[in-house]
Amino acid sequence: MPRATIGDVARVAGVSKGTVSLAYSGNRPVAEETRRRIFAAAEDLRWTPSQSARALATSRTGSIGLVLNRRPDVIATDTFFSRFIAGCEAVLAEAGMGLMLHVVGDPDAEAAVYERFAAGRVDGVILLDVEQDDTRPELVRDLGLSAVVLTGEQPRTDTSSDLPVVWTDDASAIHELVDLLVHAGHERIAHVAGPLRYVHAATRRRAFEAAMSRHGLEEARIVEGDFTAASGRSAAEQLLGSAAPCPTADGTAPITLPDRPTAIVFANDVMAIAGLSYARSIGLRVPDDLSITGFDDSELSAHLSPGLTSVSTGAEARGEAAARTLLAVLTGAAPQCVEVEGNRVVRRGSLAPPSTV
Amino acid sequence: MPRATIGDVARVAGVSKGTVSLAYSGNRPVAEETRRRIFAAAEDLRWTPSQSARALATSRTGSIGLVLNRRPDVIATDTFFSRFIAGCEAVLAEAGMGLMLHVVGDPDAEAAVYERFAAGRVDGVILLDVEQDDTRPELVRDLGLSAVVLTGEQPRTDTSSDLPVVWTDDASAIHELVDLLVHAGHERIAHVAGPLRYVHAATRRRAFEAAMSRHGLEEARIVEGDFTAASGRSAAEQLLGSAAPCPTADGTAPITLPDRPTAIVFANDVMAIAGLSYARSIGLRVPDDLSITGFDDSELSAHLSPGLTSVSTGAEARGEAAARTLLAVLTGAAPQCVEVEGNRVVRRGSLAPPSTV
DNA sequence: GGGCGCTATCAAACCGGTTTGCGCCCATGG
DNA sequence: CCATGGGCGCAAACCGGTTTGATAGCGCCC
Numbered sequence: 084m085p086r087a088t089i090g091d092v093a094r095v096a097g098v099s100k101g102t103v104s105l106a107y108s109g110n111r112p113v114a115e116e117t118r119r120r121i122f123a124a125a126e127d128l129r130w131t132p133s134q135s136a137r138a139l140a141t142s143r144t145g146s147i148g149l150v151l152n153r154r155p156d157v158i159a160t161d162t163f164f165s166r167f168i169a170g171c172e173a174v175l176a177e178a179g180m181g182l183m184l185h186v187v188g189d190p191d192a193e194a195a196v197y198e199r200f201a202a203g204r205v206d207g208v209i210l211l212d213v214e215q216d217d218t219r220p221e222l223v224r225d226l227g228l229s230a231v232v233l234t235g236e237q238p239r240t241d242t243s244s245d246l247p248v249v250w251t252d253d254a255s256a257i258h259e260l261v262d263l264l265v266h267a268g269h270e271r272i273a274h275v276a277g278p279l280r281y282v283h284a285a286t287r288r289r290a291f292e293a294a295m296s297r298h299g300l301e302e303a304r305i306v307e308g309d310f311t312a313a314s315g316r317s318a319a320e321q322l323l324g325s326a327a328p329c330p331t332a333d334g335t336a337p338i339t340l341p342d343r344p345t346a347i348v349f350a351n352d353v354m355a356i357a358g359l360s361y362a363r364s365i366g367l368r369v370p371d372d373l374s375i376t377g378f379d380d381s382e383l384s385a386h387l388s389p390g391l392t393s394v395s396t397g398a399e400a401r402g403e404a405a406a407r408t409l410l411a412v413l414t415g416a417a418p419q420c421v422e423v424e425g426n427r428v429v430r431r432g433s434l435a436p437p438s439t440v
Numbered sequence: 441m442p443r444a445t446i447g448d449v450a451r452v453a454g455v456s457k458g459t460v461s462l463a464y465s466g467n468r469p470v471a472e473e474t475r476r477r478i479f480a481a482a483e484d485l486r487w488t489p490s491q492s493a494r495a496l497a498t499s500r501t502g503s504i505g506l507v508l509n510r511r512p513d514v515i516a517t518d519t520f521f522s523r524f525i526a527g528c529e530a531v532l533a534e535a536g537m538g539l540m541l542h543v544v545g546d547p548d549a550e551a552a553v554y555e556r557f558a559a560g561r562v563d564g565v566i567l568l569d570v571e572q573d574d575t576r577p578e579l580v581r582d583l584g585l586s587a588v589v590l591t592g593e594q595p596r597t598d599t600s601s602d603l604p605v606v607w608t609d610d611a612s613a614i615h616e617l618v619d620l621l622v623h624a625g626h627e628r629i630a631h632v633a634g635p636l637r638y639v640h641a642a643t644r645r646r647a648f649e650a651a652m653s654r655h656g657l658e659e660a661r662i663v664e665g666d667f668t669a670a671s672g673r674s675a676a677e678q679l680l681g682s683a684a685p686c687p688t689a690d691g692t693a694p695i696t697l698p699d700r701p702t703a704i705v706f707a708n709d710v711m712a713i714a715g716l717s718y719a720r721s722i723g724l725r726v727p728d729d730l731s732i733t734g735f736d737d738s739e740l741s742a743h744l745s746p747g748l749t750s751v752s753t754g755a756e757a758r759g760e761a762a763a764r765t766l767l768a769v770l771t772g773a774a775p776q777c778v779e780v781e782g783n784r785v786v787r788r789g790s791l792a793p794p795s796t797v
Numbered sequence: 798g799g800g801c802g803c804t805a806t807c808a809a810a811c812c813g814g815t816t817t818g819c820g821c822c823c824a825t826g827g
Numbered sequence: 828c829c830a831t832g833g834g835c836g837c838a839a840a841c842c843g844g845t846t847t848g849a850t851a852g853c854g855c856c857c
Contacts, residue, residue: 086558086584088843099807104845111846114805133560135495136843139812144492146540146561155526155756156739162516169512172543176553181561183503184541186529196533201443203490203813204503204538227443312743356713357743364745382513386669386714388721399512445813456837461815468817471835493813496842560843 087128095124107132138203146181147409148205148228152193152212155186157310160353162381163398170402171209178410194222201226207409209233210246213282220244231409233401235283238420247418249405253283254290256394256426257348260376261294263392263428264346267436269374273304273344275318275354287350287378304344308354315354319361322347323373345373345437352377352384352393359391359433370435380429389432397425444485453481464489495560503538504528504766505562505585509550509569512543514667517710519738520755527759528566535767551579558583564766566590567603570639577603588766590758592640595777604775606762610640611647613751613783614705617733618651620749620785621703624793626731630661630701632675632711644707644735661701665711672711676718679704680730702730702794709734709741709750716748716790727792737786746789754782 093100098117106113106121113121124130138144149168151158158164168182175182183205185196197219200208207229210219221244223230232238232246235253264272274291277284288305295303306321308314322344349355355377359369367373370389377384377393384391404423412418450457455474463470463478470478481487495501506525508515515521525539532539540562542553554576557565564586567576580587581603589595589603592610621629631648634641645662652660663678665671679701706712712734716726724730727746734741734750741748761780769775 089845090843100844101808101846102806105806108845111806112804117805131555131559133496133843134556135492135499135501135560136812137560137845138492139490139496139814140843140845142492142812155523156519158526159519159522159755160739162513165516165522166512168541169515169543172541176542176544176549179556181540181556182542183538184525184529185533185539186526187533192533198488199491199536199538202488203492203494312740316743353740356740360744382517383669383710383713386673387717398516446815447813457814458816458838459836462836465815467815468836469834474835490813493842494815496844497813497815499842 086133087130089130089132091128092121092124092130095128096120142203143413144204144206145179146183146205147175147406147413148183148185148196148200148208149211150185150187150193150196150208152187152190154188154311158186160312161310161351161379163351163379163396166398167211167402167405170399170404171406172402173399174403174406174410180410193219197222197226197228201228206413207231209405209409214280215282215285217282220246229409229412231405231412233405236286237422245418247408247412248420249401249408249423250420251396251401251423251425253287253426254293256378256428257287257290258294258297259428260348260392260394261291261298263430263434264348264374264376265298265300267374267434269346269437270300271302271304271342271344272300272346272348273306273322275306275308275315275322275347275349275358277307277350278309279307284350291348308350310351310354312353312357315349315357316361318349318354319347319358323362323365323367346375346434347373348376350378352379352381352391355391355393355433356383356387359387368438370433371438374435374437375433385429385431387433392431392434393429395425395427395429397423397427400425443490444487446487446489448485449478449481449487452485453477499560500770501561501563502536503540503562504532504763505540505542505553505557505565506568507542507544507550507553507565509544509547511545511668515543517669518667518708518736520708520736520753523755524568524759524762527756527761528763529759530756531760531763531767537767550576554579554583554585558585563770564588566762566766571637572639572642574639586766586769588762588769590762593643594779602775604765604769605777606758606765606780607777608753608758608780608782610644610783611650613735613785614644614647615651615654616785617705617749617751618648618655620787620791621705621731621733622655622657624731624791626703626794627657628659628661628699628701629657629703629705630663630679632663632665632672632679632704632706632715634664634707635666636664641707648705665707667708667711669710669714672706672714673718675706675711676704676715680719680722680724703732703791704730705733707735709736709738709748712748712750712790713740713744716744725795727790728795731792731794732790742786742788744790749788749791750786752782752784752786754780754784757782 089100093103105111106118187193210232230246232248234250238248276288279285306318308318359375362373377391380393380395384393401423446457446460450460462468463475544550567589587603589605591607595605633645636642663675665675716732719730734748737750737752741750758780
């Protein structure tokens, strides 16, 4: 038996289609007695309005779109996305909206997805991983899609794009990490950044350099990673050398190379964990010989030994804020920039004063 | 300027709406010359058919639904989901379909999502994490949704549900792991399972017991975890005791308790990594004093030291297979059960013969 | 009692596609 | 020369809702 339609409900309740619609939307008053009859009929027939029909009539699809343009294994290991999506979902579900997700492999594919989104599939989109000279804001504007952008710094007011922005202050978190390290006595601190084409990665990198020079430490060593464990490990290899001059088989500390960093600030937890593991494998003790920090504060980081010092980014909160902002725009509110105060440094055992050799 | 409609295209091309539609669908032949005019007009107007209108007319929404009923932090750390979704997406995108994702917190919320799915939002759904006496197959059938189920064992033919199933042979992978451990000389092997309400977790647990008894090792110790790092750590605590009787500060091996397991088979990588970390923190050497295996083979596992022995589950392949099967059902094919041969044991340094004390 | 305003409802148009019965036109064959 | 048939395209119905101008019914007041 096919699904009941609004016509069936109207017939059973003895009213017209229009009245049923009004009873549900409340756009015009309906007599209490009539409303009861309609609801009863709808319940009897197990009727729920068809989203397809409603979408056509209202030209609102009732869902928003999200495109993830990263390699699947990065999405899988980086814990940001899942938590961000969960945050979005919590808000969207409350509003009766759906989330349409696409995972793509390259920018062209991503553009194609927005084209399809604009053809009556979603009402708006959330833009993640903004790059330098990103063409997507322009694209979605041309397509008539509402959008909200996620960034890691306060948007400049002179920016050409007038899209609403949800941002966190990533730079401060980096400053805090560097401060912690410097106060603990570190001087040779290295940074393993994310792909620098991402604005947020570049922001953190700049923040790292600024923090270092603020402490009079100019010789900041920076390696660009790509958020994978593999790149975290190879970055560590570059920074630490391929083997300790003197393995710790006998329990003594390895000789400290003059230019070997005593601390590394990684751009995410996965790279940090892989880097930590590598450091140990060449005989370095963490944190005695090398302090390590991550970024994202994945659930795993708290349960390592030593625990990984990281930055809790409030991914859920950012997802919620992004969804909320987008919903507001969809209901006609003016675009706004909202800050999410989600970043919080979590200090754990992986950060300690350097051992004095 | 609002989006062009099929009527605009028809007018510009000098034909009727119907002919435009036919030219695109190919459901009836259209003269070559006419077709060219239509396509040219469509291109001029940058017209793309509205999915909303098409959905109403064809009663096909062009998207499928996926509900994740797990805690956000578990989804975030467990790498299965992202890779599974990426696999789905690859197939769906090719077919011009979308994926509607929902993350929910409890079974009631999940049921509500399926109700909404059935109201013209998706054409079919993929069911993950099947539980004992799961009510979802029945629910989606009642709602008239097409569905495909993902499992970790061959479906019994006497099962009441006639839904198509995409399955992998998880039990064999567990048998292989246990075989590896036994051949390496282990006898006291423990298992940290996933939540046993999940059919796949129960399957693996049974497989573990069967493998042990096949080797004449009856005293299988099993702890139930919940896939989080926290539970992996506390499971390790239960199995290994809270501290090594003799710390390795002087480099000697800790005294082996008579009943301490020499190997632990974890149900996923995150728990394994947390467990490994705990073991080390109480002075046990991995793999010398304790061998450890995981499940899922996350990208991180390959880049630890020692590398984590795990089971590569072919999550992408399973996603692809699930999407493909669902698409087939949607186009009218008979429900089928397909096996995905994705499980492959990846041996790394965390598995070795027990040290003879 | 007639005019007025208000409320509750109806009927019809509309959203933008798909589907199908029908008719036109031209070529072909008897 | 006329009947037949096939290739093309048109017009209209339809999908299941929403929206709105019109109307019926009612009470109220002057």
